[in-house]
Amino acid sequence: MAKQNKYGPTPMSEDVSAWYNEIVFKADLADNGPAKGTMVMKPYGYGIWELIQSQLDQMFKDTGHKNAYFPMFIPESFLKREADHVEGFAPELAVVTHAGGKELGEPLVVRPTSETIIGEMYSKWINSHRDLPVLINQWANVVRWEKRPRIFLRTTEFLWQEGHTAHADGQEAMEETLRMWQVYADFALNVAAIPMVMGEKTPGERFAGAVQTFTIEGMMRDGKALQSGTSHYMGTNFAQAFDISYTDKENTKTLCHTTSWGMSTRMVGAVILAHGDDDGLVLPPRLAPTQLVIIPIGRGDDGERCVEAAHAVAKDLRSAGVRVEVDDRDQGPGFKMNDAILKGIPLRAELGPRDLEAGNALVAHRIGEVDDDGRSVKEEIALTALRTWVPEALDRYHDALVARATSFRDENTAVVDDWATFETQVATGFAEVLHCGRPECEDDIKDVTKATPRCVLVNGEDATGSCVRCDQASAYGKRVTFSRAY
RNA sequence: CGGGACGUGGCCAAGCUUGGUAAGGCGCUGCGUUUGGGACGCAGAGAUCGUCGGUUCGAAUCCGGCCGUCCCGACCA
Numbered sequence: 436m437a438k439q440n441k442y443g444p445t446p447m448s449e450d451v452s453a454w455y456n457e458i459v460f461k462a463d464l465a466d467n468g469p470a471k472g473t474m475v476m477k478p479y480g481y482g483i484w485e486l487i488q489s490q491l492d493q494m495f496k497d498t499g500h501k502n503a504y505f506p507m508f509i510p511e512s513f514l515k516r517e518a519d520h521v522e523g524f525a526p527e528l529a530v531v532t533h534a535g536g537k538e539l540g541e542p543l544v545v546r547p548t549s550e551t552i553i554g555e556m557y558s559k560w561i562n563s564h565r566d567l568p569v570l571i572n573q574w575a576n577v578v579r580w581e582k583r584p585r586i587f588l589r590t591t592e593f594l595w596q597e598g599h600t601a602h603a604d605g606q607e608a609m610e611e612t613l614r615m616w617q618v619y620a621d622f623a624l625n626v627a628a629i630p631m632v633m634g635e636k637t638p639g640e641r642f643a644g645a646v647q648t649f650t651i652e653g654m655m656r657d658g659k660a661l662q663s664g665t666s667h668y669m670g671t672n673f674a675q676a677f678d679i680s681y682t683d684k685e686n687t688k689t690l691c692h693t694t695s696w697g698m699s700t701r702m703v704g705a706v707i708l709a710h711g712d713d714d715g716l717v718l719p720p721r722l723a724p725t726q727l728v729i730i731p732i733g734r735g736d737d738g739e740r741c742v743e744a745a746h747a748v749a750k751d752l753r754s755a756g757v758r759v760e761v762d763d764r765d766q767g768p769g770f771k772m773n774d775a776i777l778k779g780i781p782l783r784a785e786l787g788p789r790d791l792e793a794g795n796a797l798v799a800h801r802i803g804e805v806d807d808d809g810r811s812v813k814e815e816i817a818l819t820a821l822r823t824w825v826p827e828a829l830d831r832y833h834d835a836l837v838a839r840a841t842s843f844r845d846e847n848t849a850v851v852d853d854w855a856t857f858e859t860q861v862a863t864g865f866a867e868v869l870h871c872g873r874p875e876c877e878d879d880i881k882d883v884t885k886a887t888p889r890c891v892l893v894n895g896e897d898a899t900g901s902c903v904r905c906d907q908a909s910a911y912g913k914r915v916t917f918s919r920a921y
Numbered sequence: 922c923g924g925g926a927c928g929u930g931g932c933c934a935a936g937c938u939u940g941g942u943a944a945g946g947c948g949c950u951g952c953g954u955u956u957g958g959g960a961c962g963c964a965g966a967g968a969u970c971g972u973c974g975g976u977u978c979g980a981a982u983c984c985g986g987c988c989g990u991c992c993c994g995a996c997c998a
Contacts, residue, residue, distance in 0.1 A: 526996070548998090582922085582996050589997055642998095662998065699998045732957050769958040777959095787957055797957085810958060921997090 474590045476700075479778065482724030483703050484594065488574065490626050490721065491596065491698065494618050500570045500598060505552050507575070508543040513551035516676040520550065523643020527579045545578040550644065550669075550695055553599045554677035561601060561691060564683050568611070569601040587704030588661070588921050595699035601679055601691040605670065608692035609647075612668040615696040616649040619664035627702065628719035628836040629653045629709045630844055631663065632865065632916055634890025639874050642695075646670035652889045652916065654844045655708035658864040660889045660920040663705045666696035708921075709840060716779025717801055719836050720829040727752065727759045727825055728775045729796070732768050732787030745786050748796070748818055755822045757829070776801060781832050782825065785813070794818050800832060802839065850914070857903050857917070861886035865918045867895075871902035872910025880904050880917065889916045 476484065492502070508531060514521045524547045531543040546552065557569060574596050581589050598615060602608040616633065623629045631651035641648035645667035652660045674680065674690040683689045710717040720726050729749055731741035745761045752759045762771045768785070775783045785797040796818055799811035806812055816824050847864030851857045860866040861884050870876070870888065881887050891911045898914050901907065 577998090579997075583994090585997095593998070595998070665998070697998065701998050730957095734956060738956085767956045767958085767960060769956085769960080771959090772957095773959040785957065789957080808958085 473584075473592050474586050474700075479724055480703065483706065483718070483722050484700055486722045486724065487626075487698075487702055488596075491622055492572075492574070494622060495572050495596075495598070498570075498614065498618060500572045500600075503571045503573055504575070505546075505549050505556065505573060507546055509546050509549075509552045511542045511544050513555060514544060516551065517644045517673055519672070520644035520676075524548070524579075527581055529578045529580050546575070547577055547579045548695075548697070549573060549575070549577075549597055550599065550673055551677070554673045554679055554693070557599075557601050557691070557693075558678045558680070561679055561681050564603055564681050564689075567601060567603045567681060567691065568607065570598075570611075571600065572596055572598040585921070587707065588701055590700070593700045595697050597695060597697040600694045601674070602693070603681065603683070603689070603691065605692045608670075608694050609668050612647070612649060612666050612694045612696070615694070616651070616664075616666035619666065619696070619698055620651050622698075623651055623653065623663060623702075623705075624837065626719070626721045627706050627709075628721075628833055628840060629663070629705060630837065630841045632660070632844075632848075632890065632892075633894060634916060635893045636665075636890055637872065637877065637888045637915070639877055640888065642667045644669060644672050645695075646672065649893075650890050652918075652920075653705050653709050654840075654847060654865060654918075655705075655921070656711065656843070657708075658847050658862075658918070660865065660916075660918045661701070661705050661708060662889070662920065663702060664696070664698040667694060669693040669695065704921075710836060711779070715777035717836070718779035718781065720781045720833050723758065723779065723781055725758055725760045725778070725780050726829055727757055727782040727784060728771075728780050729759065729761045729784045729786055730768055730771045730775070731761065731763060732785055732790075737788040741786050741788060741791055744791055744818075748784075748786070748821060751822055752825060755826060757825050759825075772799075781829060784816075784821075790815075796821065798828070800828075802832070802835060848916075852900070852903060854903060858884055861918055865889070865916050866903075867892065867914040867916050868903040869898060869900045869909035870911070870915045870917075871905055871907035873905075873907065876902060876905050876907075885919050886917045887920055889918055889920060891915050 511530065514524065514528070528547060529545040531545065532539060534543070553571070553573075561567065561569060574594075576592055576594050578592050580591060583589070584591050600608070600611050602611060620631050620633055623631045631653055633651055634649070636642075636648040636650055642665065647668040649666045650662055651664045653663045655661055669692070671690040671692055673693050679691045679693065680688050681691060706719065706722060707716060710719065729745040731738065731745045733741050742761070742763050745763070749759045749761050762775070764771070772783060779801060781801050783799050783801075785799075790796055793815075794817055795815045797813040798816050799813045804812040844865075849856070849860050849864070849866055851860050851866040851868050857866050857868060866886070877888055892914050895913050897912055898909065899912060900909055902909055
């Protein structure tokens, strides 16, 4: 299963790292590292991100959010206004000290996240209870100078969306926090085909400056967890620091309650790691830049007729909303099929002279059955039926991926109450345990097993008893999921 | 910043122990034959062996400094 290749940890064999070249290459732009840990996404890889963007953005529109844009450079002093926030981010800031040929009076930091600059703006924008709530999202790049970058999972610069909302009271802000948390989980399941474990971060893992952080955690094919989206309730922490306040109906100046929530290009990594196999990528149909590739077969006049027919079918399918390509490159059909497998294209259709004569295409699924020779079992579909068959097949494919990922997650998740079982369980999957909640106990568990608390299962059943590691009483009234993580 | 490994055409790499002027594969270019599951033949382009210095008649190879990369750890969407 999980093997290392030169691009980092992937569930793929080392000899299929070529697929990676289709979507990314590691930036190697300078000797002394300004681009260290940065990724360059090729069109196919960026296409996955574009699809994440457009579909997530539509969900935000549905929840009433508007997009805006804020500056990339933030005065250093802004960061310092919220004590926990600056403490959390200070070690990983990129700071601009010189600009326009001279030293700046006050350094500018490249945004690691935008709570502060947006907080500064909100304090000017919000005056009355009539101005609330403010529901804004930003699509942006941010920079965090991590000590150990990992391609897709933790790059120095990454793309994301960050939502920032301000509300009249804590209850409304908390409802917003939970609502967007659910939006992320829905997106992961319905678009990325990844069933998430939902929970609340323990105090040691919560966002710098937040009162509560809610997370969705995906299980990758090696049993490790990947935090894939977070939603934070800030209470009045940032409102206080930036004076985000309004005059209420009783003419009293009142602090807002704020939230923020984000999902990043890490989601591309989640898709790769959650679905990929030893043959390469496996893309969920709703995030596949190409959902169906048509491979014309044959040569000479036969071949030309097949290419022509393939383009005609493709044109028709495009009008039905299918992302389809015709692979008419000067390569053998075997090459093209393996290339499509490598890229994780959900469906591929062979169209040869025999098929054309019969009015069919031979369609194979990326995660479909294979025969004894390792070749895909193929279905004959009438060319005239493709227009309705393909969209339905893509939906079925999505459901099959969800089912596969869900059973994988569930098979590798266990409720655990004793330490010995815990140690073996977190070596390959998730363990749901009772925990005392003490940071030193979390550290102890990490030292011994490399596992960390992913989240408290706040929506799970009530549970009390003693900590799986020490003898102290459990702290949360709920179980906590522990696992190794990226 | 600690602990380990390693720098040889675009990529993967052999050669280093036992110094004698860089093998092979992928990819790339051209021609021809191929094409229902990663084709083949022939021809061709492409390397100051990370860098600086030392030893030597001679250094990819031995010695030293420097630079860089990767992995493990701390950090982390």
